[in-house]
Every structure is written in C-alpha cells, then in structure tokens.
Amino acid sequence: MRPRRYARSVRNSMIVGEWEPHTCAEVEFTLPSADDRLHFDVSVSVEARWGGVGPLPPSLLDIAREGMARRAEQVSAQRALTASERLxxxxxxxxxxxxxxxxxxVHARGRCVSVDVDEELVAAVEMREQAQRRHVAMSWRDQQRRHDQERMCAVxxxxxRATASWFLDNQDKPEQVATIARxxxxxxxxxxPEQQQDSAGKLVDELLGTADxxxxxxxxxxxxxxxxxYGRQDLVTRLETPREDEARE
Incomplete structure (x- = not known):
C-alpha cells in the first residue's frame, strides 16, 4: 500500500472506529545506558492496535513490545546511569x-511507569564522573601554569620588557627603574642559555655585517x-641609534 493511501486509511479507520480494540500490558525492559555494560531496568505500559486486514494476530503484543524496546533503546543509550529521572x-x-x-x-505506543537503577552502581558512576571533572580541572590548571611559565621565561x-612590566605596577617609584633594570x-x-643554535637574530646580524x-x-x-x-617603537629607536652615531662620525 502506498504511503498516502495507507495514511488515509489509518485516518479513516480512526474516524469511523475500524481499529480493533487495543491491547494493553505492562512489560519490563533492560535498556542500555551511556555507561558501558550498565543498564536501566524500565517498566513500560505498552498499548497495541491492529490496523491490518483480518483477525487480530496472536503476536500483536509481542510485536508492539519489540517496537517499544527499539524506540526506548535509542533514548536510553544517550543517558548515563545517574540520569534516571530525566530518562x-x-x-x-x-x-x-x-x-x-x-x-x-501493528501500531504501538507506551508510557514509562518507572526507571530503576542499582544504587551502588549509580554511586560508582558518580564517583567516576567527579574524578573526570577533577582531572579536567587539573588539566586546565596545568595548561595555564605552563602558559604562565613560558610567558615569564620570555620576560x-x-x-x-621585564622592567616595563615592573614599572607598570610601580609607577610611583621611578627612581628605582635603573636598579630594577640592572x-x-x-x-x-x-x-x-650558554650556547644557542643559529637564530633569526644571529643570521640578520651576519647579514648586517656585509660590506654592501x-x-x-x-x-x-x-x-x-x-x-x-607591531608597535615596537622601542626597537625602532634602538635600531636607528647606531646609524645616527655612524652618521655623526
């Protein structure tokens, strides 16, 4: 039967009451969670209806239960064991x-009556989640500390730069700048470092020493x-000073 024709027949049967009386039963499911090998014990009230031609099949409720299980598994697999109420x-x-x-x-729908979990397992999952959060926080702190260390090394x-950084916080002590700089x-x-490999600065120095x-x-x-x-006027000044001295000579 084509989809449109099927949908029309369903609507018509619902309007004129051609559906067979539906069957209802409460069933138990063991549903997977987002935590590996841990599961939810779920009780669901399943309703089933027969929309086909012919007598009500004996397997009506079994088919409906299988449909409910598949739909429920797609939801439960996204939730940790600690989220039973939300589930x-x-x-x-x-x-x-x-x-x-x-x-x-066969058409089916359901209502979740209860979600049960092992309290000891929930406590274990909560401890694991807390440990993971602490690990993430410690990782962030370590990254920040390494960043601060690298910045301090450069200063x-x-x-x-080190003197300028100090003076920003001590602008009322200009008489100490020279001492701090030394x-x-x-x-x-x-x-x-006592010995460094070739750097961009050393290579530029060699090029500046050319006779050309x-x-x-x-x-x-x-x-x-x-x-x-890049806003380093101090370097511009230092770069121009030797040239001015050479010009005076």
Missing amino acids: RGELNTALFRWERVAATD LLDPL SFQEARNVLA EAMRDHLVGTLGKAFAR
Whole structure:
C-alpha cells in the first residue's frame, strides 16, 4: 500500500472506529545506558492496535513490545546511569505517539511507569564522573601554569620588557627603574642559555655585517617598518641609534 493511501486509511479507520480494540500490558525492559555494560531496568505500559486486514494476530503484543524496546533503546543509550529521572521523562516523550512497528500493521505506543537503577552502581558512576571533572580541572590548571611559565621565561630573558612590566605596577617609584633594570639584566645573563643554535637574530646580524651598504640600509629600513608595524617603537629607536652615531662620525 502506498504511503498516502495507507495514511488515509489509518485516518479513516480512526474516524469511523475500524481499529480493533487495543491491547494493553505492562512489560519490563533492560535498556542500555551511556555507561558501558550498565543498564536501566524500565517498566513500560505498552498499548497495541491492529490496523491490518483480518483477525487480530496472536503476536500483536509481542510485536508492539519489540517496537517499544527499539524506540526506548535509542533514548536510553544517550543517558548515563545517574540520569534516571530525566530518562523517565524522555521515554514518555518518545513513546507517547502511536507509531507503526516496522513493516507490520501493528501500531504501538507506551508510557514509562518507572526507571530503576542499582544504587551502588549509580554511586560508582558518580564517583567516576567527579574524578573526570577533577582531572579536567587539573588539566586546565596545568595548561595555564605552563602558559604562565613560558610567558615569564620570555620576560626574564628580555630585561626591557621585564622592567616595563615592573614599572607598570610601580609607577610611583621611578627612581628605582635603573636598579630594577640592572637586576633584570643580571638575571638574563644568568638564565640565558650558554650556547644557542643559529637564530633569526644571529643570521640578520651576519647579514648586517656585509660590506654592501645599500643592502644593509635596505635591510635596516625593512626591519624598522616591521618593528613599527607591531608597535615596537622601542626597537625602532634602538635600531636607528647606531646609524645616527655612524652618521655623526
């Protein structure tokens, strides 16, 4: 029977009362949960109706029960064992409508009467969930600490930034800036790696040492623009100072 014709026949039979009297029974289901190998014990009141031609089949309730089980499993598998109260409401929502069971002419709906769980297992799941939450929180704290450490390393190896950071919090103590700067310079000398591999800065230094003045001036100008673009006017000033000294000489 085509879908439209079938739907029309269902509507007509409901209007004129051609449905066979429905059968109702309370059945027990063992439904899976989102927790591996743990399950819900669920009691469902199942209603079944026969919408086909011919007498009421003896297996009407069995077919309806199978249809209810499949619909209920799709819902319960999404919930942890600790969500039994919420599961009851979700099952009642999912099972409320009359629906055809597979390719049969049996229609079924249901009402969740109760959801039972093993309290000891629920307590174990709650402990596991708490442990997982603590683990996530500790992971976030560790990530933040590593980030802070990396930022602090960068500051300690740059006396100018370190001094500026200190002065932001101590602007009423300008007379101490020079002393603080020297302290950070000493710390940098102690903390800086003794031997470093080639870096971008070292390679630029080598290029700046070339005898080709045109290339040197072009590179210095390019670096100055890059520093200015990223808001490092202090580096622009430091870059231009040697050139001004050379010009005076």
